[in-house]
Amino acid sequence: NAGVTQTPKFRILKIGQSMTLQCTQDMNHNYMYWYRQDPGMGLKLIYYSVGAGITDKGEVPNGYNVSRSTTEDFPLRLELAAPSQTSVYFCATIVTGTDTQYFGPGTRLTVL
Amino acid sequence: QKEVEQDPGPLSVPEGAIVSLNCTYSNSAFQYFMWYRQYSRKGPELLMYTYSSGNKEDGRFTAQVDKSSKYISLFIRDSQPSDSATYLCAMSAGSYIPTFGRGTSLIVHP
Numbered sequence: 722n723a724g725v726t727q728t729p730k731f732r733i734l735k736i737g738q739s740m741t742l743q744c745t746q747d748m749n750h751n752y753m754y755w756y757r758q759d760p761g762m763g764l765k766l767i768y769y770s771v772g773a774g775i776t777d778k779g780e781v782p783n784g785y786n787v788s789r790s791t792t793e794d795f796p797l798r799l800e801l802a803a804p805s806q807t808s809v810y811f812c813a814t815i816v817t818g819t820d821t822q823y824f825g826p827g828t829r830l831t832v833l
Numbered sequence: 834q835k836e837v838e839q840d841p842g843p844l845s846v847p848e849g850a851i852v853s854l855n856c857t858y859s860n861s862a863f864q865y866f867m868w869y870r871q872y873s874r875k876g877p878e879l880l881m882y883t884y885s886s887g888n889k890e891d892g893r894f895t896a897q898v899d900k901s902s903k904y905i906s907l908f909i910r911d912s913q914p915s916d917s918a919t920y921l922c923a924m925s926a927g928s929y930i931p932t933f934g935r936g937t938s939l940i941v942h943p
Binding site: 725752761762763764766769780791811815817819820821822823824825826827830 | 835839841846865867869873874875876877878879882884923925929930931933934935936
């Protein structure tokens, strides 16, 4: 049981490039989330999904897109990378009934 | 005013000390209260969970919720260098969208 896995662990992008951050969970949880974490700023919600085919914006969605075609996978797409998107990105699921979350190990992204 | 306030620290204590970490909040609808521990370059992991008011103890860790004051605490007894991490409080009204504090950086020195 791997929980929540994320790839890649690290990535350096040039301004204007695009990439997809992958997230997979094996817990059959309906809800999945993408957060970004900047130093000393806590976690900011980018997008979330309540099930396959259903996604919604969080607090900071600009510059990102998501899709959810299966229960297991929730990729995050950056279309035109900007230095402001330099951050650590975490994917998470939630245990319904408690609102406690499982987080992936994170993807550290630098945009130069 | 932010919905959840948490002092970012850092908080530096000697090994063996009792540590008190705190968060205040403004939304009276919050019912679920969580503490996550995050080691450097790792993802957050759930440490303590409390529903509504009261205390919960797990080994050296105690979580307290005071809904009348909108204040939650995490106490760590006999702190160890391995407790050095960032501690994030989170809370929710059962909407499946938890609200996080900024996190408090804790350093326990030998």
